[in-house]
Amino acid sequence: MVERIERSNTNSVKYNPKAIENLCGNPNAEPFWVADMDLASPNAANEALVATAQLGLYGYPAFDGLDQAFIDWVRMRHSCTLSKTDVVVSPGILASIAVMTELLPGKDVIIPRPAYKPFVDIARNHGRRIHDWPLSYDREEGRFDLDFAALEEIASRPGSKILYFCSPHNPSGRVWNRAELEKTAEICKKYDIVVFSDEIHCDLTFPSQHHTPFFEVAREMDLECIVFMAPSKTFNIAGEHFSATVFTDLSTREAFSTYLEKMRMGEISLFSGTAALACYKHGYNWLMELTAYLEDNAKLIGDFLKTQLPQVRFIMPQASFVTFLDCSQVRTMLQNAGKDIDLVHFFGKEASVAMNAGPWFGEGYEDFLRFNYGTDKNHILEALKRMKKAVEGIPS
Ligand SMILES: Cc1ncc(COP(=O)(O)O)c(C=O)c1O
Numbered sequence: 001m002v003e004r005i006e007r008s009n010t011n012s013v014k015y016n017p018k019a020i021e022n023l024c025g026n027p028n029a030e031p032f033w034v035a036d037m038d039l040a041s042p043n044a045a046n047e048a049l050v051a052t053a054q055l056g057l058y059g060y061p062a063f064d065g066l067d068q069a070f071i072d073w074v075r076m077r078h079s080c081t082l083s084k085t086d087v088v089v090s091p092g093i094l095a096s097i098a099v100m101t102e103l104l105p106g107k108d109v110i111i112p113r114p115a116y117k118p119f120v121d122i123a124r125n126h127g128r129r130i131h132d133w134p135l136s137y138d139r140e141e142g143r144f145d146l147d148f149a150a151l152e153e154i155a156s157r158p159g160s161k162i163l164y165f166c167s168p169h170n171p172s173g174r175v176w177n178r179a180e181l182e183k184t185a186e187i188c189k190k191y192d193i194v195v196f197s198d199e200i201h202c203d204l205t206f207p208s209q210h211h212t213p214f215f216e217v218a219r220e221m222d223l224e225c226i227v228f229m230a231p232s233k234t235f236n237i238a239g240e241h242f243s244a245t246v247f248t249d250l251s252t253r254e255a256f257s258t259y260l261e262k263m264r265m266g267e268i269s270l271f272s273g274t275a276a277l278a279c280y281k282h283g284y285n286w287l288m289e290l291t292a293y294l295e296d297n298a299k300l301i302g303d304f305l306k307t308q309l310p311q312v313r314f315i316m317p318q319a320s321f322v323t324f325l326d327c328s329q330v331r332t333m334l335q336n337a338g339k340d341i342d343l344v345h346f347f348g349k350e351a352s353v354a355m356n357a358g359p360w361f362g363e364g365y366e367d368f369l370r371f372n373y374g375t376d377k378n379h380i381l382e383a384l385k386r387m388k389k390a391v392e393g394i395p396s
Pocket of ligand 1: 035091092093094095116166170198200230232238241242243
């Protein structure tokens with residue numbers, strides 16, 4: 001059963017008043033920002049963690065079969081067959097992307113925009129030239145798409161490159177279909193671009209949609225690709241860093257493992273391994289219920305905005321629990337009213353709703369906010385009602 005948990009005063013960054021104040025100027029705003037859910041993890045995870053804690057000691061762990069549990073999961077959830085030689089158990093997606101970037105020196109990085117900001121931070125921290133690849137945006141439809149002509153132009157620029165692909169896409173919630181992946185792979189193959197496919201949100205693909213792991217397409221097309229997956233978003237266990245990295249190329253896999261060993265980064269903590277193992281083995285039915293619930297939440301938001309708050313346009317997601325709200329009309333209303341306030345502070349202060357600001361995902365997204373709907377319907381509806389009231393209060 002999907003159950004919301006009250007998280008104030010639980011060492012959650014999402015609920016940290018100082019962090020919320022920094023974000024939107026109101027420490028008491030209700031958080032709809034950081035990408036974790038307010039919904040309880042599967043019982044299987046709780047039981048395994050409680051049993052571990054009840055032992056009353058926390059020594060070095062050894063997990064048998066973590067890689068196999070991941071492989072079985074990917075077969076069950078995505079009908080994708082992997083073997084042990086394709087996979088390395090890893091200490092988190094961002095750490096793994098950073099390591100892989102380190103291992104491919106001198107390559108520029110292509111980043112689809114809007115982008116999860118840590119992608120940009122990693123590329124910058126490694127001194128890489130960044131090529132922004134803006135997604136096309138259809139304001140009428142409220143939909144983001146891949147712009148292949150733009151990718152081809154960027155790919156053809158001088159210099160060797162990596163593509164940081166995000167599939168499904170954060171923040172738009174788009175699930176890329178097989179044809180879109182094939183077209184992306186075709187261009188990358190033509191220009192010898194290595195694809196990093198961050199698929200952290202893939203298990204949360206809605207029941208009405210289908211996720212194709214990039215690995216499958218890359219394998220068929222003989223393109224080098226590294227796929228990053230994790231149970232963290234799936235089962236709401238992101239505080240326990242753990243991921244799995246999948247390789248099409250054995251020598252790259254070897255280099256990755258060696259680097260983790262060299263930097264002493266490869267060890268999985270007792271609690272993260274325990275939670276991951278329990279979720280992969282016993283979390284499937286829970287996840288099926290959750291994805292149906294999240295798709296329902298998305299429909300609820302879409303209906304509310306369409307009928308009651310048409311000044312805010314919903315970017316209909318196809319996966320996960322975050323999406324963009326297009327607030328361009330509200331921004332214009334604020335400007336016309338002579339109010340010198342950005343959207344995140346406006347809704348934070350006037351509606352007590354804390355969301356991520358569009359510019360966090362790149363220049364040019366000042367009209368957008370990212371809304372996290374990984375909570376129960378009542379809290380979503382109450383937040384939307386407060387937003388409606390705030391918008392109605394803008395003098396015309
Ligand atoms: C696209 C994407 N990649 C990576 C992460 C973080 O992954 P990790 O905590 O495993 O480093 C997030 C978290 O929001 C994310 O949305």
